[in-house]
Each structure stands twice: as structure tokens, then as C-alpha cells.
Amino acid sequence: xxxxxxxxxxxxxxxxxxxxxxxxxxxxxxxxxxxxxxxxxxxxxxxxxxxxxxxxxxxxxxxxxxxxxxxxxxxxxxxxxxxxxxxxxxxxxxxxxxxxxxxxxxxxxxxxxxxxxxxxxxxxxxxxxxxxxxxxxxxxxxxxxxxxxxxxxxxxxxxxxxxxxxxxxxxx
Numbered sequence: 001x002x003x004x005x006x007x008x009x010x011x012x013x014x015x016x017x018x019x020x021x022x023x024x025x026x027x028x029x030x031x032x033x034x035x036x037x038x039x040x041x042x043x044x045x046x047x048x049x050x051x052x053x054x055x056x057x058x059x060x061x062x063x064x065x066x067x068x069x070x071x072x073x074x075x076x077x078x079x080x081x082x083x084x085x086x087x088x089x090x091x092x093x094x095x096x097x098x099x100x101x102x103x104x105x106x107x108x109x110x111x112x113x114x115x116x117x118x119x120x121x122x123x124x125x126x127x128x129x130x131x132x133x134x135x136x137x138x139x140x141x142x143x144x145x146x147x148x149x150x151x152x153x154x155x156x157x158x159x160x161x162x163x164x165x166x167x168x169x170x171x172x
Contacts, residue, residue: 022090025056026074026101035105044075044107052077053101054084054091065111066096070119072109074101 021028026048035043050058053074061075064084073095076084084092101107111119145151146159 022094024054024091024095024099025051026053026104027094027099031104042107042109043105044072044101044109047105048075048101052080054080054095063111064100065119067119068122068124070110070121072102072107072111 029047029051031047035046048061050061052059052061053064053076055077057077059077059079061077062081063072064074064076064081065072080092084095102109113119142151142155142158145155151159
């Protein structure tokens with residue numbers, strides 16, 4: 001029965017049905033010219049036919065999306081969806097790099113959650129700008145500690161390193 005078994009195999013510490021090959025299960029499924037929806041509500045659901053895109057097991061599936069682009073990648077079982085963010089397994093890396101159902105069949109959908117609403121793509125430029133502002137703030141605090149005599153050993157070591165880099169030498 002669906003959902004009544006343990007998500008993780010105790011011996012391998014991987015989701016049950018985890019792929020033994022270096023590609024996700026969906027890489028081995030045939031891609032038809034047209035996908036009939038039937039009782040499914042999307043081409044993605046119709047093509048996957050209840051199978052997890054990574055392990056191929058038939059189980060209750062959830063939509064997986066790329067947090068950088070906010071685009072749906074495929075439908076995964078609970079085990080693979082939980083395991084995916086933390087795994088460097090070649091099958092999961094391939095899934096992340098474009099060997100996923102949405103890319104394979106040309107399905108373009110922005111992720112929607114009934115709890116959080118529409119997913120938004122990461123704004124990498126804004127994140128870099130915020131990091132730059134924070135770095136400037138930390139550097140100014142270090143300079144202030146040096147000026148008022150409350151510098152720590154780390155501040156002094158960083159100051160020495162910065163001066164040596166500015167002078168064009170890499171003294172340690």
C-alpha cells in the first residue's frame with residue numbers, strides 16, 4: 001500500500017527504490033510525440049504515470065522545483081524529495097543538471113504551493129549586493145576597532161595580511 005512503508009532502507013541509508021544507475025529513472029523512459037492527458041491534470045503527471053522521476057517507484061508524489069529558477073523539475077516520491085537537496089549521487093546530479101521530466105518533455109511551469117503561493121526565482125544580483133554591503137560593514141567595524149584600540153588578534157592579523165596584499169606580496 002502506498003505510503004505505509006519506511007522511506008529509507010536501513011542497510012543503504014537511501015530512499016527505498018533509489019537508483020542503482022548513474023541517471024535518474026526518467027532518463028530511461030520513452031518520450032512519445034504527444035502526451036495524452038487522460039485523467040491527469042498536466043503533461044508532466046501524464047508522462048510520469050505515478051512514478052518518481054529519480055527512483056521510478058510508484059508512490060505518492062510531490063512536485064519538485066529548482067529554488068534558483070522557481071521552475072518545476074518533476075514529481076518525486078517523499079524519500080527522493082527529502083534526499084535530493086543533500087545528495088551528490090550522480091543520478092541526482094544529472095536530475096538537477098537537466099535530466100528531469102520537465103526538461104525532457106519541454107514542460108514549463110512555475111512552482112505553486114497552496115501554503116506559500118507562487119515561488120519566485122532567486123535574485124542572485126541582489127544577494128551579491130547584500131553580501132557586498134555586509135562585507136563593507138564588517139570591514140568598517142574592523143577598521144574602527146583598529147582606530148580606537150579595541151582590535152582583537154584576528155583584526156591585527158587581518159590588517160597585516162591586507163597590508164601585505166596591498167603591497168603586492170603574499171607574506172604569511
